[in-house]
Amino acid sequence: MTTTTRTNNTAYTEKAQERCANRDILPVKIGVLFLCVLVFAIALRSIAQVPTVRFIDVNGKTVAEVQAHYQNKRVYLPVDAVKQVIDPAATHQYNHPRQRLTLKTKDRQIRLQMRRPTVSIDPGGQTVTLSTPPIIVAQQPMLPIAFFTELLPILNDVEVIYNSSLNRLQIRPKDTLIPVETNGTQDLIIIVDPGHGGTDDRGCAGSTGVLEKDIVLALAKQLQWTSKQHGIQVHLTRETDTEKTHFERIQVAKQSRGQLFLSLHCNASFSPYHKGIRIYVNNPKGQLRFTSTIKPALTGQRLKILAQADYLKQSKDLAYALQTELNFLTETPIQIIDLPLIALSDAYMPAVILELGYLSNVEDLERLSNSEYTASVAQAITRALQRYISSINQNTLPTVSEQ
Ligand SMILES: [Zn+2]
Structure with missing residues (x-):
């Protein structure tokens, strides 16, 4: 009895072990099967996908x-x-x-x-x-x-x-893009602001050691050159690797009689998956809400801010132009984010921040380190500026008569 029980017990244990082993093998089998199906599906898809x-x-x-x-x-x-x-x-x-x-x-x-x-x-x-x-x-x-x-x-x-x-x-x-020279808008001065600069403000960095301050400066110079070919005047807030405060940047814009402020930056994220271009529009309405709480002391300032609300449409026009032109370069549609940009609060002109990509993302980093890609970005921005200028030209007459 004891023996049989023992034998039975042994048999039971063996079977249990076998079942256990089967249970261990089963997920592996399912896994292999799944993998086969996946490989087959991918192969089928690549065959079916005609370029x-x-x-x-x-x-x-x-x-x-x-x-x-x-x-x-x-x-x-x-x-x-x-x-x-x-x-x-x-x-x-x-x-x-x-x-x-x-x-x-x-x-x-x-x-x-x-x-x-x-x-x-x-x-x-x-x-x-x-x-x-x-x-x-x-x-x-x-x-x-x-x-x-x-x-x-x-x-x-x-x-x-x-x-x-x-x-x-x-x-x-x-x-479609009215030549700049023939419409008297050759005086429209565009301020391009390469973000960061200097040893203490390097912006974000890529895993390859590439720095935001260098990418944006190189692109700004390329953009200045490309725009010049199309008769568009671009002034930079910094021409070298130097540190500049927001105030100094705005001062450059004012001194150069800038009529449009485009700030260039790169993004970084903890997630390596975040990627792509982002466009931020300076929406002063947010500031207006904020300043209304301190309005008694800021009558003159408030007037200025109210006037700044007029730039929202132009800022958005530039953002849409950038979105249309830059979308040509990307797989995923570019987002426009509308918010009060404190950094640009003193820029009394349409203002947009263009984030060129995430240095924390391998693909974006690779693209932004490629001079062919950055040249195409500079060309796309130039086309956006042309588009923006021609939209101003088309809107100039009615706006003047309304006033
Ligand atoms: Zn930045």
Whole structure:
């Protein structure tokens, strides 16, 4: 009895151990199965995911998404893309034996020879050399991105911008942005304020040792240079790695007769996942609420602050312009955050703070350390400034007559 019990007990223990072992193995099996399913799903998704190029209009809206072909890290599009995004009435003929493509669009004939960079345009007999020639894929002619970025501005009065990391192509009419010189706004002085500076105020730092004060200064200089090419005057609140108080920055803005204040910063977060550009608008209404409690002593000051409320619309206009232009560079839509910016409380002009990205995020840090990316940011900000200036030009007359 005792023996059987013992045997039974042993058997029970063994079974229990086996069950225990099974229980240990079971999650592993489920885990492996889950992993297999996941790998399969990812593989299936990457097979199903056809690379595309997204065409974007001047307002940042998607016009078309065209299937693309990749070859030697270059992107090519079918000839139909021309019909889809540029001219629905365009026609084309492809001579297979001669590998010659003739494209007819808007009374013009464009002749391309496959694998050759030279393009001829008739009437006029103009020739253009593309940086990448067209190719043949599955017996069909394919156009390089260079066809759109290099040839379209010559054919039509457009500007074409390509974002190679996101595969976005923006075609915008040249005259949407009124040239600065012709509208008497060449005197509109924009103050760009690179945040922080000096040894004691370095701003935030990236894991690579990159400092906010250096990123924003380099970008501010790049922006000043790019803007100058477009006739926009940009003054910097600091040109070197020096410490400046908020008061000194505002003083520079006032002395330079600035009419717009754009402060450049970078973000940092405890979470490595926080990333992306943020735009902060100076909303003086918050300050107005605050100052109303001490209004008896601040009549003159209050008047100034009331006048500052007029800048809210302009600050927002600039923020929207920045959002539209910078969205082209990012995967996630850029947020505009509306709040009273104490740092800019004395800047009696429209004011916006642009946070270029999180130095605590690996992707943002990598992007902001890449001069090609920062150059495209400087160009996008310049386009935003152009957009803002042209909106002022359009609004100038009615505002003056109202007053
Ligand atoms: Zn900062």
